[in-house]
Amino acid sequence: MKRNSRLSLALHTLGHMAVDPDKTQTSAQIAGHAGTNPVVVRRVLGKLRDAGLLTAEKGHSGGWRLARQPDAITLADVYLALDESIVAPARAEDAPTCSVEHVLQRKVATILEEVEHNLVERLAATSLSEIQRH
Amino acid sequence: MKRNSRLSLALHTLGHMAVDPDKTQTSAQIAGHAGTNPVVVRRVLGKLRDAGLLTAEKGHSGGWRLARQPDAITLADVYLALDESIVAPARAEDAPTCSVEHVLQRKVATILEEVEHNLVERLAATSLSEIQRH
DNA sequence: TCTTATGTAACTTTTCGTGTTGCATTTATC
DNA sequence: GATAAATGCAACACGAAAAGTTACATAAGA
Numbered sequence A, B: 001m002k003r004n005s006r007l008s009l010a011l012h013t014l015g016h017m018a019v020d021p022d023k024t025q026t027s028a029q030i031a032g033h034a035g036t037n038p039v040v041v042r043r044v045l046g047k048l049r050d051a052g053l054l055t056a057e058k059g060h061s062g063g064w065r066l067a068r069q070p071d072a073i074t075l076a077d078v079y080l081a082l083d084e085s086i087v088a089p090a091r092a093e094d095a096p097t098c099s100v101e102h103v104l105q106r107k108v109a110t111i112l113e114e115v116e117h118n119l120v121e122r123l124a125a126t127s128l129s130e131i132q133r134h
Numbered sequence C: 001t002c003t004t005a006t007g008t009a010a011c012t013t014t015t016c017g018t019g020t021t022g023c024a025t026t027t028a029t030c
Numbered sequence D: 001g002a003t004a005a006a007t008g009c010a011a012c013a014c015g016a017a018a019a020g021t022t023a024c025a026t027a028a029g030a
Helices: A006-019 A027-034 A038-050 A075-081 A099-123 A128-133 B006-019 B027-034 B038-050 B075-081 B099-123 B128-133
Strands: A054-057 A063-066 B054-057 B063-066
Touching (some): A006 A027, A006 A038, A006 A128, A006 B099, A027 A063, A038 A075, A075 B099, A099 B006, A099 B099, A099 B128, B006 B027, B006 B038, B006 B063, B006 B075, B027 B038, B038 B054, B038 B075
Antiparallel strands (some): B054 B063
16 A cells, blocks of 8 residues: 555545445455555544544444445545644644744745645535545 | 754755855754754755755855845745645556546545645745845 | 865665554344 | 454554765865
């Protein structure tokens, strides 16, 4: 699997679920289809579960399925559930060493925050039901 | 130094140069001030030199200085010179495995490209001379 | 000619995401 | 109840990428 592929894995899985929302899939099945490991799948989908996008049933005949209708899950929901923060560095604000440094840094940081916000807005405009129109 | 700090290092250095554009600084001086290594400094500033933002003089009394006036260097110039591509993954388009997967993926990819473009636009609105107003 | 600077290649170290193993827990089925 | 099949989670191994380091060639002023 390639780097920072959590979003890819999530979209791939959710895409299939949106096509056939009544089918429950196990981590092993999903992993097989995505070419990765069941534990990795549980790690990623676990975040989606915590965000209320998926439900996970334990035990026999358990597995994963959508917690809502596809049209009620936007790409922003997925993105935010994964704590991706592609743009803004999710920074652990380090000590301001010298004043000159941080004038430009803060300018850039502000712009990145605005752009991050803009990204989420755009992602919110598309839901999983988009997949059904193709 | 922290991860992906090339932009930080570049901004820090350019910030100081914008305050005092007549002073030539060596890699060692810059590295000392930025808490890193002279070779790392040359690697990062070398990209800014290639982009025409800085000049580097070899030999005795050599060093780095701005190649243009501070107001003629925007944050976008710096960002682009470093090949950062924070938002869009600068992707080596991998093989489209299954069709369902790539509907959502492409949607996201398109949004990321738009957002990346938007980022550069915003960065272009600020120049290094901003530092002189503080 | 010597000193001081950049330019660059090669290697090491660090960091972080992914992959893997192992086991506890839960739940349907026999 | 026992068993099989699933998730939950912790701990460790692996690998790639960025940063740091060493070494040396090259250039230019003193």
